[in-house]
Amino acid sequence: MRSHKRCVESALLNRLAHADIFEVGAPAPTFLFVLFGGSGLDEEEYERRSHTVIPIFGPVLERLSHGAVNAVMAYVSAPYDVPFNRFSSDPSAADIWNAHMLTELLEPWSKLPYFVSGFSGGAALALNGLQKNPRCFGGAVFGADAIPQDFLCPDHWSEKLRLYAAPHDPVCNHPANRRVTDALESRGQAEQFELRSGGHRLTDYSTPDCLGELILFAGNIVPKV
Numbered sequence: 001m002r003s004h005k006r007c008v009e010s011a012l013l014n015r016l017a018h019a020d021i022f023e024v025g026a027p028a029p030t031f032l033f034v035l036f037g038g039s040g041l042d043e044e045e046y047e048r049r050s051h052t053v054i055p056i057f058g059p060v061l062e063r064l065s066h067g068a069v070n071a072v073m074a075y076v077s078a079p080y081d082v083p084f085n086r087f088s089s090d091p092s093a094a095d096i097w098n099a100h101m102l103t104e105l106l107e108p109w110s111k112l113p114y115f116v117s118g119f120s121g122g123a124a125l126a127l128n129g130l131q132k133n134p135r136c137f138g139g140a141v142f143g144a145d146a147i148p149q150d151f152l153c154p155d156h157w158s159e160k161l162r163l164y165a166a167p168h169d170p171v172c173n174h175p176a177n178r179r180v181t182d183a184l185e186s187r188g189q190a191e192q193f194e195l196r197s198g199g200h201r202l203t204d205y206s207t208p209d210c211l212g213e214l215i216l217f218a219g220n221i222v223p224k225v
Contacts, residue, residue: 001065003053006074006108012100018050018077019105022061024215025070031137031222032112033073033215034101034130037202038120038145039085046080056203060212069219072109076101078122085121085146087128094128101130113137115218119202120171121146131157137223140164140214142205144172147180153189158221161190164210166198 002023010017023029041049054075061073078084079097087094102110114133117140118126124146131139132154140162141147153161163181165172172181184190198204205211 001058001062003058003061005050005053006105007050008104010100010104012096012104013079013081015081016047016050017079017100017105020053020057020075020077022057022073022075024061024065024073025067028070029072029109029112030070031072031218032106032109032114033071033218034106034114034116034126035073035075036116036118036122036125037076037078038118038122038143039078040121041078041080043080046077049077056206057211060206060208060215063208064212064215067216069215071215071219072112073215074106074109076105076122076125078125082125084124084128087124088148097125098129098133102133113222115139117141117214119143119205120200123147127151127161138162138218138221142202142210143169143200144177144181147177147184149180149183151184151189158223160188162214162217163190163192164195164205164214165192166195166200166204168197168199169204171200 004021006021007018083093113135115138116126116130119142123141138159142164
């Protein structure tokens with residue numbers, strides 16, 4: 001497993017943007033797995049993260065790299081200046097964000113099919129348009145917050161949206177968020193998975209039984225060319 005920080009000067013956002021890139025398995029990846037971080041970053045913290053690669057995924061991805069997974073994983077820290085909690089009322093902001101992702105930050109992998117996922121409020125970054133692109137073949141949310149209430153799985157998806165909840169996570173288990181996820185499940189748009197332990201931390205979901213199994217799942221449903 002190899003990792004590096006990708007930094008680009010974004011014309012759409014008019015600033016530096018970055019992502020943590022992990023190459024898992026063989027040099028020829030078959031898909032891109034994108035994970036959006038949750039909210040709460042300010043400009044100073046975002047800039048600080050531009051100099052380092054997040055370490056918590058290492059053990060899971062190293063383990064996967066010795067198996068049958070050939071993929072690139074991109075971890076995108078939540079932006080401090082994009083109003084993603086208001087995407088539903090400001091669709092032009094969502095359009096700019098999606099274009100930034102596909103044509104700037106993740107452009108090197110523009111030929112690969114991709115799977116989108118988000119942690120906490122990162123659900124809003126993942127599920128406000130990126131899922132509609134024909135290259136996107138599935139999606140998931142960890143510790144759900146800010147999932148669009150009117151979310152519908154695209155017709156080209158073969159599987160439902162996957163929702164992971166830790167038992168001691170006060171965010172995804174909050175009644176307001178539970179109503180959203182339960183409604184998605186009742187409408188046949190999502191499937192919910194309860195973890196055995198954990199709270200509302202990205203590390204609680206970055207385990208072999210959660211993140212690792214999801215990446216394996218994604219690798220098994222990549223559309224055949």
